[in-house]
Amino acid sequence: MSDKSDRRDFLVKLGLGAGVVGVGLQGVASLRSLVPNVSYDPPTTVKLGPPGDFPDGLKFLPDERLFVFREGKTFYAISAVCTHLGCTVRAEALPQPETAEVNGRPVRLTHRYLCPCHGSRYRGDGQNVSGPAPRPLAWYRLTVAPDDGQLVVDLADEVDRDFRLTVA
Ligand code: FES
Structure with a gap:
């Protein structure tokens, strides 16, 4: 060649x-x-405010569709999103507090929830009791922000119904 x-x-x-x-x-x-270089998904962690801003009992946060309960220094959060088709459930105060056993631990219930769309009912700990809702209301993890001490909910982190956050 x-x-x-x-x-x-x-x-x-x-x-x-x-x-x-x-x-x-x-x-x-x-x-x-x-x-995409940027995520347009809403963040799953949301600051809810200082723990001291929460009264004992229940506080409903409409933007997060969340019930935050406080018992002294202890906090937990239950979703207000109905597990049937996603309507916002309403909390009703019980005439008398009740006690239910959740994961072997007694839980004091002060409210129950009712979905206005198709009538699902939930016990105070979120357990579905009647109507088309297929499962309990979600519980989400609460933490304290290290930078400013605010309560933070992670709407992507479901926890068991015996979860409690204790704030010092
Ligand atoms: S959306 Fe709640 S019962 Fe249908």
């Missing part, structure tokens, strides 16, 4: 190689463009 033909072969291969690399890089760039 002549030097000229070797050189032509080399240049053809070089050209093909560059073309393949170029197409590959373009493919990677195209795929990368499908992944």
